[in-house]
Amino acid sequence: MEGVDHLAHERNRSQFDVNDMKIVWAGSREAFEVSDRMSRLVANDPAFRKDNRVHLTRKELFKNTLRKAAYAWKKIIELKLSEEEAGRLRFFVDEPAYTDLHWGMFVPFLKGQGTEEQLQKWLPLAYKMQIIGCYAQTELGHGSNVQWLETTATFDPKTDEFWWPGGLGKVSTHAVVFARLITNGRDYGVHGFIVQIRSLDDHSVLPGITIGDIGVKFGNGAYNTMDNGVMHFDHIRIPRNQLLMRFSQVTREGKYVQSDVPRQLVYGTMVYVRKTIVIDASNALSRAVCIATRYSAVRRQFGSQDGVETQVINYKTQQSRLFPLLASAYAFRFVGEWLQWLYTDVTQRLAANDFSTLPEAHACTAGLKSITTAATADGIEECRKLCGGHGYLCSSGLPELFAVYVPACTYEGDNVVLLLQVARFLVKTVSQLVSGKKPVGTTAYMGRLQHLMESTCKVQKAEDWLNPSIVLEAFEVRSARMSVECAKRLSQFTNQEEGFHELSPSLVEAAVAHCQLIIVAKFIEKLQGDIPGNGVKDQLQKLCSIYALFTLHKHLGDFLSTSTITPKQASLADDQLRSLYAQVRPNAVALVDAFNYTDHYLGSILGRYDGNVYPNLYDEAWKDPMNDTAVPDGYHEYIKPLLKQQLRNSRL
């Protein structure tokens, strides 16, 4: 059976060109080619083997990660890989490492916040990895509340502890450190500084600084390849020019000079990373969905006809749990693409001193980071359950994926804290309508508020739910009405902050509704463009409808309580959803093949491309060190005496 394609039948019955879909998923032919090349390079190099991770101790695991990161860097240099290729190579190595923070936060922070002079000094060192940087913002006592960080940078500093920064514990030589800048006795708020923390000669920690790893984190292996660290400063002195001074400077005399820009630009790296995290959500979710879909097509239980049991993917309950996740993976891909555009646009505007879209960029990155990571973490766990008992085995790839992924709901901003930022933005938008300010961008729909407050849903039959303008309007109406309701209730409080606090659960729900509208709108927008490929657009239209109608089904309470739709229309949406699941069914395996994941990247016996699950599960079990001997270590001390005791007792 080895090598036989157990999923060939599934692939033959698909109704679209999977190679064309691969290009759509990757974003462009060029992006596909780079990804494809890098994923194969990693998969074919035994140095990047990862199937032994679960058997390593924390120290072995960490050292193995250091080895892989060094080897990956050697390859990047030897093969003269471009920045994009190097990024994809690191991605397919698929092991959280200090390099994520160096390339993902330290370098972007330098680029965003440094003056020309500072860039010339630090960037070449960072690019050649002659220094390794991390991002030290979170303290033991403060993570979400950045404004209240306790670390100070003054001529008379006191001591403080950082907690969590990745790459800090054992590897980084430098850190971007966030501290409140105090000069001439005045507190100017949080700023970023570059601080050298380890010697470049022998890697020892510099005097006055104490650093360690914060300890084992959730899950076996998983994010434990990363050295999240604790750091304690005791009267550390750094040169004045290690304050990143692009937006504000301290002169030689200690005078604070603020450029004419919003102070929130100091948070720019977080906006950048949140945007990246949205794209990454589609990677993680698609990976889990790929495993669960292939396995659901291989697995058979009950319903024997002609002696063959039913593939579990044919159960309607399995479809109703799996296909919305498949649709969400595509939806998050496209909203991630759009967010990348938004980010590039805001960056260009900032360079031209146009700060008008900064609040929109902050709200969109914060909100979409929040809802895509939450849905992805839940989705990975659902995929594990969709794989039954085998899903609980580490060799399914799902437990480790969940453990690695779930902190995305917390890092780069706790999801609830970020949704409250979106809620503030929405309430502000609604209150500004009164003064005649025209909403733009993703809140432009609020400009048609009167219509949205009065309109009624036009759905009369199930197929009407396939009409994008009807679907879009339903999401706009629900979101607008929820925001308006919150704003109204808020206006009844004399103290706005107290009102915001009291109503925060409803405000979070309004923020979720707004972000889901953005995802639906961007999926529909994507489909209005040119999408080449035989049958590709048709499949994407089905997935778009599934994403929208499943979201409607899941949040039916919102749609009914705001009178956006009637119970009858809700039931028609369910009818349409069932029909869409049936239409997607023959294409399911091909739709996950379009992610173009190698077996190495998937790291899952259940998700193997050839579907040859059982012999490989069986073989894998025998490789476990527990099976090195038939009689386990400990038999003589603990089992034998017990058995003898029982035997004696039974003879008495």
Ligand SMILES: CCCCCCCC/C=C\CCCCC/C=C/C(=O)SCCNC(=O)CCNC(=O)[C@H](O)C(C)(C)COP(=O)(O)OP(=O)(O)OC[C@H]1O[C@@H](n2cnc3c(N)ncnc32)[C@H](O)[C@@H]1OP(=O)(O)O
């Ligand atoms: C390294 C990753 C590389 C790539 C990723 C690949 C995929 C991922 C895979 C693995 C990588 C994992 C890496 C994980 C590494 C993790 C790192 C970290 O976690 S670093 C620490 C991150 N910390 C946070 O995110 C803290 C969260 N808190 C905040 O961001 C803020 O403090 C706040 C909660 C948003 C602010 O709250 P507050 O109410 O106090 O606001 P103010 O500060 O008073 O601001 C008021 C006004 O400013 C606006 N605002 C706030 N933030 C921003 C912003 N970023 N940009 C623009 N504007 C902002 C806010 O809206 C207010 O506006 P007004 O109402 O006054 O108009």
Ligand SMILES: Cc1cc2nc3c(=O)[nH]c(=O)nc-3n(C[C@H](O)[C@H](O)[C@H](O)COP(=O)(O)OP(=O)(O)OC[C@H]3O[C@@H](n4cnc5c(N)ncnc54)[C@H](O)[C@@H]3O)c2cc1C
């Ligand atoms: C794996 C991992 C990697 C990390 N890497 C880094 C790194 O490299 N560098 C770095 O600086 N940091 C890093 N962090 C820290 C991370 O950024 C913080 O943990 C995160 O910002 C959340 O802050 P907190 O821990 O203070 O949570 P808290 O703010 O203490 O949250 C606890 C609870 O309180 C709630 N809460 C808090 N404030 C409010 C509010 N205003 N309204 C309603 N509810 C609220 C939250 O919703 C949450 O339920 C990392 C964290 C993890 C888990």
